Amino acid sequence: VVSGLVAVLAGVRGGELEVRLGAEAEGRVVRFPGVWLRDNCLCGECADPVAGQKLHGVTDIPLDASVVEAEMVEAEAGGDGVAVTFGPDGHRGLFELGWLARHALDGYEDELDGYGDELNGKELWGASADIGAVPEARWPCYVADPAARIGALRAVLRWGFVVLREVPAVPGRVLEVAESFGFVRETNYGRLFDVRIEPAPGNLAFTSREILPHTDNPYRDPVPTIQLLHCLRVADEGGDTGLVDGFAAAAELQATDPEAFEVLTGTTVRFEYRDKAAVLSASQPLIQLSPRGTVRGIRFNNRSVQPIRLPYERVREFYAAYRTWAELLARPERRLVMRLAPGDCLIFDNTRILHARTAFSVTGSRHLQGCYADLDGLASTLAVLERETR
Numbered sequence: 001v002v003s004g005l006v007a008v009l010a011g012v013r014g015g016e017l018e019v020r021l022g023a024e025a026e027g028r029v030v031r032f033p034g035v036w037l038r039d040n041c042l043c044g045e046c047a048d049p050v051a052g053q054k055l056h057g058v059t060d061i062p063l064d065a066s067v068v069e070a071e072m073v074e075a076e077a078g079g080d081g082v083a084v085t086f087g088p089d090g091h092r093g094l095f096e097l098g099w100l101a102r103h104a105l106d107g108y109e110d111e112l113d114g115y116g117d118e119l120n121g122k123e124l125w126g127a128s129a130d131i132g133a134v135p136e137a138r139w140p141c142y143v144a145d146p147a148a149r150i151g152a153l154r155a156v157l158r159w160g161f162v163v164l165r166e167v168p169a170v171p172g173r174v175l176e177v178a179e180s181f182g183f184v185r186e187t188n189y190g191r192l193f194d195v196r197i198e199p200a201p202g203n204l205a206f207t208s209r210e211i212l213p214h215t216d217n218p219y220r221d222p223v224p225t226i227q228l229l230h231c232l233r234v235a236d237e238g239g240d241t242g243l244v245d246g247f248a249a250a251a252e253l254q255a256t257d258p259e260a261f262e263v264l265t266g267t268t269v270r271f272e273y274r275d276k277a278a279v280l281s282a283s284q285p286l287i288q289l290s291p292r293g294t295v296r297g298i299r300f301n302n303r304s305v306q307p308i309r310l311p312y313e314r315v316r317e318f319y320a321a322y323r324t325w326a327e328l329l330a331r332p333e334r335r336l337v338m339r340l341a342p343g344d345c346l347i348f349d350n351t352r353i354l355h356a357r358t359a360f361s362v363t364g365s366r367h368l369q370g371c372y373a374d375l376d377g378l379a380s381t382l383a384v385l386e387r388e389t390r
């Protein structure tokens, strides 16, 4: 019985390395194929010691690479390792046992909880009750304290959104918020856009009408993955913001109406936006899946959906599924409603969270400023902050 140790060398069998995991994994033996191990060799010949990037292409690795010999060695730092000699060329590499345990292939699928890596810390919420308090941070704290910044950025990955309070209600400040975790994604709407009543609105956003839950810019590929909305002035009445977790809704659709789920994930829909300066078009399913069959993105905005091109006999079935999905997303109990106050800046994942607003009075001159940024950039900033505070 191996206890206390992450893993020990078990041996070499059939050209593969075998490692026995520690007590936590019940002493399970896991196998590493030669070609896999060789591709992941981090020796000075195989990888750049500083950047850690591989120096070879996949065709440089012999497909019949095998492990011919392996022995435990005490590493100077970072725990014990296994020195491996590869065939057919006699190449030698060193693999840390902890690293091998973390990258085990056998049992990998069992460790995934449905979404696995793809969920990336996401916690789905069906209603406001699932969240408890709205995830928020005060801007002065966020700026001054890395821990507050980590908490706020983590909330965007976990819940899909966060509200920063006390961001000075000054035009343009939303760009500074975006730059605090990444880069502004400029679009045809500019570096930032104003959400307020305009005399000749080219978009429903620039009226006082109600807007149902939707995602932004579905006619772009890639879609802007983060959206920010900064409240400068509120209407006297109405203009409340509503958020819906599209991933949670998709999970419900899959559970309650698997046929509709299959139709929507398997049908490509074309979205388009046109004005004087832009002709933007993108074709994607309303619910986009990963190769593992898990939900990885939602696009929902009927305003820009183009005529569906489907075999005649499949059209009614598509509309039935589309309607079911729309009704599910519009359910009031799915919507988290909040009233942004001047200084509030909402940051949300535009691939997951749908946003809505209620109609509002023309008095009070409601004014929001928004911009777009990138979710992977936010995740990167968070990872760097976490690394620095560890």
Ligand SMILES: [Zn+2]
Residues within 6 Å of the ligand: 041, 042, 043, 044, 045, 046, 047, 091, 092, 093
């Ligand atoms: Zn090597």
